Ligand code: HEM
C-alpha cells in the first residue's frame with residue numbers, strides 16, 4: 001500500500017554568491033514514501049513553477065549514488081538522516097507525516113554558495129588536477145594476473161576509490177578539512193603498483209593544493225567518516241599522513 | 252623537508268610530537284608524585300621518599316637539560332594549538348547550520364580539545380605558582396633541611412614534602428587540581444590516539460587498540476593526579 005505524507009520544507013534560498021541568503025518555507029502534500037528525496041524536490045519545483053515562482057536550484061546528476069553531485073544538508077546531517085547513502089539515494093520513508101525538513105547547502109569557506117543549495121566544489125577538482133592521477137597511459141585492461149597485487153591492497157584500494165568527491169566530509173567537519181577526500185584519492189593510487197611510482201609526488205602536490213585552497217587542519221574528530229556516503233575509512237587519513245611525512249623527510 | 256612545517260600535516264606533526272613528549276613527562280612526574288602516597292612503606296618515614304625523589308630530580312644533570320626542552324614542548328604545543336584552531340575556524344567559515352549538527356558517534360573530546368587545553372593551562376598556572384616557583388626560589392620559601400635515605404646513603408635536602416602536604420590541606424587548591432586532572436584525562440582520551448594517527452601510525456586493526464590504550468593512558472594520568480591530590484587532603 002502506498003503511503004503519502006505532507007511536509008513543511010525550510011529551504012535556503014540565495015540568489016547569487018554575493019547576495020544575502022534566507023530561509024523560505026514551503027508546504028508539499030501527498031508525497032509518496034516510495035519516492036526519493038530529490039523526486040520530492042522535483043515536486044516542490046513543479047509546484048513553484050506553477051505558481052510562477054523561481055524553482056530551487058540544487059545539484060544532481062546520476063541520481064544513483066555514483067556521480068557525487070547531490071549535496072544537501074538535511075536536518076542537521078550531510079546527505080540526510082540515513083547512513084551510507086547520498087542525498088539522491090535517500091528515501092522519503094525516512095520521514096513522517098507532518099515533519100518539518102530543513103534543507104541547507106554545504107557550509108565551508110572553501111565551498112562558497114553559488115545559488116540556493118548549490119555550492120562551488122571546484123576546489124576538489126583543483127586538488128585532483130594537482131596530482132590525483134597516473135601520468136602515463138596504462139593502456140587497455142591488462143590480463144587479471146599480469147601484475148600480482150595482494151588481495152588486501154586491492155580491496156583497500158577499491159574501498160578508497162569508491163569516494164565520489166561529494167564533499168560531505170568537508171560539510172560535516174568542524175575544521176573545514178578535506179583530509180578524508182584527499183586521503184581517499186591518494187590511497188587508492190598509492191596502494192597499486194601503477195600509482196605507487198608517483199605516490200610521493202602526488203601526496204605532496206595534493207596536500208599543498210589542499211592547504212593553498214584554505215581547507216582546515218584535520219584534528220581526527222571522525223565526523224567525516226560517519227557522514228561519508230561511501231564509508232571511506234579514517235585509516236586512509238593515517239595513510240596519507242604516512243605518505244606525506246615520509247615523502248617530505250626523503251626530500 | 253624545508254616547507255614541512257608550513258604544511259597542514261607538518262603543523263599537526265608538531266602538535267603530535269609535542270603532545271606525546273608532554274605525556275612522557277607526565278608519566279615521570281606521576282611516578283615521583285606517587286611517592287607522596289608511599290610514606291611509611293619501604294622503610295621510609297613520612298615524606299622521606301618524596302623528598303628523596305625531589306632531591307634526585309633537582310640534582311640530576313639530565314633533568315636540568317630536559318627542563319628547557321619541556322618548556323619548549325609546552326610552548327610549541329600551545330602556540331600551534333592556537334594557530335591550528337584559528338586556521339580551522341577560518342576554514343570552516345562564519346555560516347553555521349540552522350539545523351545544527353546531528354552527526355552521531357563523534358567523540359565529544361575531539362571537538363573540544365582547545366577548551367580542555369585551556370583548562371589544563373589554567374591549572375598549570377596555579378600549579379607553577381604553588382610549587383615550581385617556590386622550589387626554584389622565585390617565590391619566597393624557607394624549607395627545613397631534612398635528612399633522608401638516598402640510594403643506600405643518607406642525603407640532606409629541602410623538605411619539599413611538608414610544603415606540598417600543606418598546600419594540599421587547602422580544599423580550594425585540591426579542587427583546582429582535580430578539575431585540571433580531569434580535563435587532562437579528557438584531553439588525552441582523544442589526544443593520545445590522535446597523535447599516532449597524525450604520525451601515520453594507524454590502520455583499521457590498530458584504531459580500536461589505540462583507542463583502548465588512549466583511555467588507559469587517560470585514566471592512569473588523570474586518575475593518578477586526582478587520587479594523589481584527594482588522598483593528601485583526606486588521609487595525610
Ligand atoms: C600536559 C599537558 C598536555 C598534554 C599531555 C597534551 C597532549 C596532547 C596530544 C597528545 C594531542 C594530540 C595531537 C594530535 O592530534 O596529533 C593534543 C592535541 C591538542 N592539544 Fe594538547 N596537551 C596538553 C596541553 C595542552 C594545552 C595547555 C593546550 C592549549 C592551551 C592544548 C591544546 C590542544 C589542542 C587544541 C589540541 C588539538 C589539536 C589537534 O589535534 O590538531 N593542549 N594534546
Ligand code: SF4
Nearest residue numbers: 163164166167169228
Ligand atoms: S570521502 Fe566520502 S564524503 Fe568525502 S568526498 Fe569522498 S565520498 Fe564524499
Ligand code: FES
Nearest residue numbers: 063067068070088
Ligand atoms: S546525484 Fe549522483 S550521487 Fe547523487
